[in-house]
Amino acid sequence: MEDYFRELAEQAPRWNFIWMYDERQQGKILSGIWMTINLSIACVIFSVIIGVVGAWMQGAKSAIVRGIVQAYIQFFRNTPPFVQLLFFYFALGQFTPAVVGEDGWTVTPIISNVGWAIIALSFFAGAFNVEIFRAGIEAVPDSTREAAESLGFSRLQTYTEVVLPLAFRVSLPALNNNLVNLVKTTTQALAIAVPELLYQARTIWSDFPSAQYPTMILVWVVYILLVGVLVFGMHRWERAMRIPGYGQ
């Protein structure tokens, strides 16, 4: 197998599948994939939490709280995630404390570039999730809420037992789309040198131009698989959450 790709690289100089036989390059690819997966999972989780909390805050009595959520959504939805990443890392990163290493001269910021990527991308996708969940919450009829109220449910019980479970089901298809976008947007973290898949791929093909085509193809394939797994999982989940006789 390795010999096959080595020979292929010699015969066809544009088709150097270097990571099939060079262990160092292979390690880069694998760690890139691993970083992309971790980045995606962390951002998916945090953005969903931001979405639920934000949608709940949008129903707050205080106009100030609602205003803050609205400003947040407008800011993150209407600016490019690429710019957000740069801003978070280079502007806000200045103000977070750094830890001086034991040797006395290495300075490590407490939030790494990976940390900032997770923060920026979670807030970016979270802004859309707030809107998605809010639409779901609005789809729950007032009369259903009133029925809970007249049975003595508290506001919180009504929210957690009735409104959220119903709103969540309504929101799932839109959430699905947004999370797919989020996974794809993690590639932009290369702007702040997060060693995810695309970043690693680029270092490979700048070192070995002959490996450019194969590496690009690999990046395509990995994303198709990653997003495929996500979509498959979300569809399974949608199906598991389906209520017999409801909403079809």
Next chain:
Amino acid sequence: MTATAGWTPDQPIVSLKDVHKSFGELEVLKGVSFDVMKGEVICIIGPSGSGKSTLIRCINALNNIQKGSIKVEGQEVHDPKLDKLELRKKVGMVFQQYNLFPHKTALENVMMAPVLVLKQDKADVEERARKLMAKVRLQGKEDNYPGELSGGQQQRVAIARSLAMNPDVMLFDEVTAALDPETVKEVLVTIKELAQEGMTCILVTHEMGFAREIADHIYFTDRGVIVEHGPPATFFTEAKDPRTKKFLEQIL
């Protein structure tokens, strides 16, 4: 049920005095008063938009009022210091559109409030819920979701759901209005049984025959006031007010 201080069962269980209610500029209730004694069944009838739903919603504080007083077991419903939960334990409500929780099975719908709100033991609640399902003649439908039940069946689940809280008073707001004629009867039979067991019921209804059969007292509302009232025997035959007469002529 905890008895409210000062209230004894020989006093009205529900008492309305000069109740006024507006939505902005629109005055919907313009001074409504009546008393309901324990075990009584009263029916409220009247043209659409006359404020029947609003009236019934004020009794369990789903709507607030601007003036007057509503007491349930001697306790002022619109007292800002009132613990709403105490009120909701005493008063059950059934809606025109059933308003079941679509993501819960019929049995879960019935069990939810006692478990969550009253913190009762789940196994006990389940046993009671199954009895209630049998009482409303829905044995075998326990595990069906609301979307899998007919309108009449859903409405009977809604009645069982309210009864699970062991209320002292039941409010019914046109609970058969959304049903087709064949299923109306099965719901009415359930309500009738309840009434015969001594449950205090306040019903808004368009089913005149039913009102005549089960009501102890009938109130006719129009444009936010009670125009006329009386026991069914005299109400339907000896109506004096022209508005009542006109309404009865149209509907009978």
